Each structure stands twice: as structure tokens, then as C-alpha cells.
Amino acid sequence: MQTIRGTKDILPNEIQDWQKLYTEALKILNLYNYHEIRTPIIEPTELFTKGIGHTTDIINKEMYSFIDQSNRNITLRPEGTASIARAFISNKLYKTSNIQRLWYMGPMFRYERPQNGRQRQFHQIGIECIGSNSPMADIEVIKIAHIILQKLKCPKYKIEINSIGNQKEREKYKQVLINYIEKYKDEIDIDSKKRLYTNPLRILDSKNINTQKILKDAPCISQYLEKESKENFELVCEHLHLLKIPYLVNRRLVRGLDYYNYTAFEIINQNLDNKQTICGGGRYDNLIQKLGGPNTPGVGWAIGIERLILLINKNKKNISKEARFYIITQGSKAKKKAWDLIHLLEINNIKFHLDLSSSSFQKQIKKANKNNTKGCLILGDQEIDNNTITIKWLHEYYQETILYTNIIKYLQIKSKIQI
Structure with a gap:
């Protein structure tokens, strides 16, 4: 008997890396007053179709969904934020405190092509700061990710940030982007053609070389941001500079989930064979209300654990003897x-x-x-x-x-x- 393709046993000689990651993260997150939460692996399918968005790859291609014996649509969670938002609503956590600082660690499931550091069952550690619309919250979560990676001696990574504005600004930009790409409709890759009218922002993420050449002169979303969005983003950049946290503004950066707005960021490794995202996150001010909860803003991130451990271990030189x-x-x-x-x-x-x-x-x-x-x-x-x-x-x-x-x-x- 073999494991199912895209799944992997975590063996005793590997588990110490996982334990160290959990222990170090716990110390840091306790200092910042973040509290661990554990949500079920299975959730109602509607949670993700409603929260993540019908036009995303996760919903269209990657979810593990089934109908149970009670004829309910069930899905193995493909990401953590929607589950945390659901827990925030169903347990009425908004009644206990205006600000909820939560963190989680556990398995996620997506039907993707298995690759180095990313399986179909993969694990994430993530944090969510719920209840604050202040850019200070954005800065706090980025700072925590940076501290955790530094503590774990993660080598050669860079933080990329962008503002994707609010829904009104984004809708305006989407139409401008569609108008630009339509001129090159026959030249872009197949996936980008499919996304053109459903999720055009995802085309900016295309790995196709020819598509990227076409996008070189495409308009940027920053041109369509209004005063509040610009000021919020400038404040985030100003504070990161103050904290001496190195970052790069990437005007092409978007996130693959529909619930993001304003600040979006990724932490990219520069030490594996191909550059890969080890941490991704951003602000989601409308998600909780969209799922039936009160109008509550939030911001957070998730780190892929397998990819992070792979990166850390590649940098190890000497394995010390255990006492x-x-x-x-x-x-x-x-x-x-x-x-x-x-x-x-x-x-x-x-x-x-x-x-x-x-x-x-x-x-x-x-x-x-x-x-x-x-x-x-x-x-x-x-x-x-x-x-x-x-x-x-x-x-x-x-x-x-x-x-x-x-x-x-x-x-x-x-x-x-x-x-």
C-alpha cells in the first residue's frame, strides 16, 4: 500500500523540525497576544464558494468536495482564513473583544499538481488580526511574519507589498485592464484567456513568458487608487521603513482570493530552485460581513510549512548530536x-x-x-x-x-x- 499521490508521511526524523517551528511561533505569537484556534478540517462547501469567490482557481479546479450521508455539501478546507472567519461568526467572538488576534496551524487540501514543498495535503501556519481597519494592524502582521522567519533562520527571502484598493477602485481597474488585454487576446496563454472576463487580475500572476511581455506596458492599479487607499499604503510603507524591515513595492502583485482589499503582500524565497511564495496575506475588510457576520475588518497571512522547512533545511550545514x-x-x-x-x-x-x-x-x-x-x-x-x-x-x-x-x-x- 502506498500513500495517495500528493500526500506524504511526516516521519519521526522529520517531526522535530515541525515541533521547533510550532514552539518558536508559539513564543512569538504569545508575546504579541495572539491566541491559537483550531477549526474543523471539513466545512460546508458554501463557506468557500461564498468567501473565496466563484472565479478563483481554488473553487473551479482545486477543492476536495463530496456529499455526505446527510446529503450535505462538504469540503476539505483549502485555506484557513475563511474557516477562521466562520468560527468568529458562529462562536460570536465579536462579543468578547473588539479585536481578536488568532493563529492556527494545520492541514489544508487542494487538488494541484504535486511539487517540491507543496502537496495536495499541505500544512499552513497563519495569523488573523480581526476587528481593526488601522494600517497598524497590517504592519503588525507583516512584522510578525518577518520575526518568525528570522527566528527560524529562513535564508534569502524578500517581502513584496502592494495595494489592490477597495472594491470600487478594483472594479474600475478591472475594466481598464480588460480593455488593454483585449488587444492581445489571441497572444495570451490559454489560462489567461479563460480569466479575461471572470478574474482578469489573476492574469497579472501568469507565469507565461509571452503574457508577461504583453503585461509589461499594462496599466497599474496604483493609477486608480483614491486618497484613502494611497494614504493607507503610504503609511504601511513608512512604518516598515521605520522598523527597518526590507520590502519591495510590486505594482503587479495581486492575491488569488477574491476577499482581499487594500494591502496585499507575499514573502518570496530566493534559495530554492524556483522562486516560490512561502508566505502570502493581506487585508480582507468585507469577508466576515459577506459570510453573514457583522461588518468587521481583518488582516492576516499564511505560511506554507513544508516549503518553509525545505528552505530552512537546505541551508543547514551541521546537524548537532542530540543530548x-x-x-x-x-x-x-x-x-x-x-x-x-x-x-x-x-x-x-x-x-x-x-x-x-x-x-x-x-x-x-x-x-x-x-x-x-x-x-x-x-x-x-x-x-x-x-x-x-x-x-x-x-x-x-x-x-x-x-x-x-x-x-x-x-x-x-x-x-x-x-x-
Whole structure:
């Protein structure tokens, strides 16, 4: 039996990267008063068709949807923001606080061609700041993304930002863009032809070289922004400059979901084989009301976890040995004594691995070497009789025998383990 194409097992030797990401993000998000929320993987299909928009690729091509035994249209969530908005409405979170700072981490599902760092079941970590229409909220979420990537030592990325205006400005720009592209209708790629009258802004995202050449002289949305949109965007740029967060204004940047307005941004990696987006987000002031909630603005982002971990690991040079001790026993008395040793290690927060085989000392030591182990804690008949324990340091190639009662103090001094 094999995994379904586009899905992947996360193996024990990989999971530590996921745990580190979660732990580091949790520390940062706690500082900024963001609270974790976990929403169901399955949602009503209408949530996404209504929230994301009928003209998007997600709705038209990529959703995993089915009819359940109660004849309900159900979809595996393709993204996180719509689910958070639904949770905000259905749990009446707007009654508990004017501003809700929420974050999530979990699997998403899209039927796309599997690629490096992006599967059909993929994972995202994301944040949503709901309830503020201030550009300060936009700046806060971009700053947090930058801090998390810095903390995880993510190499060579750039932040691109743009303003896509409000709905009125965007509709005006769409018509101008259609009028421009219509002159080259026979020259653009097939996907762009399909989008021309349904979702023309997505043509700006086309990867087709010829289409991009045509778009070179196309009008920019910035030409159609009015005073409020311009001032908001200028304030975001001004504060990012103040915070010394490097960014690039990309006038062609749009986001693939219909609910975005005003600030849109992406963080692009520059270290994988092809440049890819590792973080995308923006402001969505109309989504919650569109889904039946109160008129509530919001802004947020999502990071693709697989792609981020791939990028971080590509930059790793040395994998350090784990400070874990391998417990080796020989004889029934030693096996009983091992439980007392384990208790001492537990209460002092010292990592250990208990060998469960009945192999010889030498075979157990060989296993310890294969298990990324710092040293072996050996209990045999001689150690039991003398109330001692032998410690074999695998990377320093020497061993010592000490009084059993001194084991914890000895390990703390020799391996500098913090309790």
C-alpha cells in the first residue's frame, strides 16, 4: 500500500523540525497576544464558494468536495482564513473583544499538481488580526511574519507589498485592464484567456513568458487608487521603513482570493530552485460581513510549512548530536535498577533512550551509536554489586565508573545540561 499521490508521511526524523517551528511561533505569537484556534478540517462547501469567490482557481479546479450521508455539501478546507472567519461568526467572538488576534496551524487540501514543498495535503501556519481597519494592524502582521522567519533562520527571502484598493477602485481597474488585454487576446496563454472576463487580475500572476511581455506596458492599479487607499499604503510603507524591515513595492502583485482589499503582500524565497511564495496575506475588510457576520475588518497571512522547512533545511550545514543518553542493562537486577535511574533522569529533565533488547553490551553500544546518542549509561552485575554506574561517552571515546548516587550531578557538570 502506498500513500495517495500528493500526500506524504511526516516521519519521526522529520517531526522535530515541525515541533521547533510550532514552539518558536508559539513564543512569538504569545508575546504579541495572539491566541491559537483550531477549526474543523471539513466545512460546508458554501463557506468557500461564498468567501473565496466563484472565479478563483481554488473553487473551479482545486477543492476536495463530496456529499455526505446527510446529503450535505462538504469540503476539505483549502485555506484557513475563511474557516477562521466562520468560527468568529458562529462562536460570536465579536462579543468578547473588539479585536481578536488568532493563529492556527494545520492541514489544508487542494487538488494541484504535486511539487517540491507543496502537496495536495499541505500544512499552513497563519495569523488573523480581526476587528481593526488601522494600517497598524497590517504592519503588525507583516512584522510578525518577518520575526518568525528570522527566528527560524529562513535564508534569502524578500517581502513584496502592494495595494489592490477597495472594491470600487478594483472594479474600475478591472475594466481598464480588460480593455488593454483585449488587444492581445489571441497572444495570451490559454489560462489567461479563460480569466479575461471572470478574474482578469489573476492574469497579472501568469507565469507565461509571452503574457508577461504583453503585461509589461499594462496599466497599474496604483493609477486608480483614491486618497484613502494611497494614504493607507503610504503609511504601511513608512512604518516598515521605520522598523527597518526590507520590502519591495510590486505594482503587479495581486492575491488569488477574491476577499482581499487594500494591502496585499507575499514573502518570496530566493534559495530554492524556483522562486516560490512561502508566505502570502493581506487585508480582507468585507469577508466576515459577506459570510453573514457583522461588518468587521481583518488582516492576516499564511505560511506554507513544508516549503518553509525545505528552505530552512537546505541551508543547514551541521546537524548537532542530540543530548540523549542510552540506557544499557545486563541481568535481571540491572533491569530493575533501570527504573530508578529513569526516574532520576525524568525529574531532572535529562533525555534518555532505554534499550529494550536482550542483546550483549557490545550490540547495545552499536545501537546507541546509530541512535544519535551522546553517551551510554551502563548497568551490569558489577555496577549493581558496587552501587556504581558506568558512563561511556561515545564521541569522546572514553568511559568512567562513578558512584550511582552521584550520577545526576556528574551528568550536569560533564555535559552541561540545563535543568
